[in-house]
Amino acid sequence: MTETNIPPVTDHSIKRLRRSRTDRKLTGVCAGIGEYFDVDPNIVRIAAVLGAFFTGGTLILAYLAAALLIPES
Incomplete structure (x- = not known):
């Protein structure tokens, strides 16, 4: 058997x-989108x-849908 060097997945x-x-x-x-993509939220x-x-x-409809679907941190 060969051993792979794949690091374990952690929550971080x-x-x-x-x-x-x-x-x-x-x-x-x-x-939240800014934090996810490492971009200034402004x-x-x-x-x-x-x-x-x-x-x-x-895009307003997409924003409202995102507000309903994306959970809070």
């Missing part, structure tokens, strides 16, 4: 998308507002 190595409880403006979705918020404007409000 798994990234989970969660809504933020501490850095929230409305529901914490943009802050950039995500600006992108969400611009995206809502350019998609005719469709």
Whole structure:
């Protein structure tokens, strides 16, 4: 048998998308996305507002769905 050098999976190595409880403006979705992708949450918020404007409000529905589906941290 050959031995593999695969490290064990721990809870600290798994990234989970969660809504933020501490850095929230409305529901914490943009802050949670920012934390997940290691991006400043303000950039995500600006992108969400611009995206809502350019998609005719469709992104607002996606934001509301994310607020319902993504659990809090």
